[in-house]
Amino acid sequence: MPVIVRTVADLRAHTRAWRAAGEVIGVVPTMGALHDGHLSLARAARRDCDRVITTIFVNPMQFNNPDDLLKYPRTEEADAALLATVPVDLIFAPAPEEVYPEGFKTVVSVAGVSEPLEGRMRPGHFDGVATVVTKLFGMTLADRGYFGQKDWQQLQVVLRLVRDLNMAVQIVGCETIREADGLAMSSRNVRLTAAGRAKAGVLYAAITAAAEDIRAGQSDRMAIREAAEAIRAAGFERVEYIELRDAATLMPSDDPASPRRMLAAVWLDGVRLIDNIPV
């Protein structure tokens, strides 16, 4: 089993020795309730790095919805058993007071790319992500950080953060791991009912069809409207957004010559699902 460490002092004792030995350290930040998506990041880190740390921390600062924080699944024992199969060297699972001790005052805020889409729908969310990711890099002294493309906007926020603050961490974006019906794996999927789960693959199918239609010459607006209709017709409660954006800045883009990404957030069974694909 990987060693589980709860304090920054204990973590540093390991990472200092690793660095002194010239070893390359990879970190995989997670909020736990691990699935194959997370494990694919840990496996990529295992291939590239001498030492792999997975952090498990349900970061209160990035939750704009207290109910979402309360309901967030916590499965540490099962997570440790899964990480042992990779294997990772160390699990860092601090308590909130270790990360945000009394007197904590700093907020890291990435303007621009944090603002639309998830940033608009979840106010303060990306400040919480940027702050905790900055702290996790500082705590772990990692050389490389592994993030999933499933959270595409988050990945762009982290890339901007690292560039803007000259952090010596190389960011690796790993592709989205999906269930057989196309549903992107996510810790929140366990909250779907059996009926909801049976429909959930429609999200990926609808945005994939829209991306194909756009590549075949259909207008962006029409293709997106059809995708939203297909999702509603399948019984999803709400389409929060389906947007075609510049892949790096997340600003609106109608220029097919530059890399674009279709990003969506929808509600099914009271669960908020996100997904994205290249166009």
Ligand SMILES: Nc1ncnc2c1ncn2[C@@H]1O[C@H](COP(=O)(O)OP(=O)(O)OP(=O)(O)O)[C@@H](O)[C@H]1O
């Ligand atoms: N299906 C997936 N494929 C690849 N990477 C993923 C997948 N799901 C999550 N990740 C990545 O794992 C890291 C940790 O994510 P997180 O712990 O939030 O898991 P999650 O399943 O996305 O949970 P949720 O979306 O419910 O918060 C992030 O970098 C995220 O992008």
Ligand SMILES: CC(C)(CO)[C@@H](O)C(=O)[O-]
């Ligand atoms: C990167 C992260 C672990 C920061 O809390 C979180 O946003 C996540 O799980 O994607």
Ligand code: BAL
């Ligand atoms: N997976 C991104 C973190 C979050 O939803 O809060």
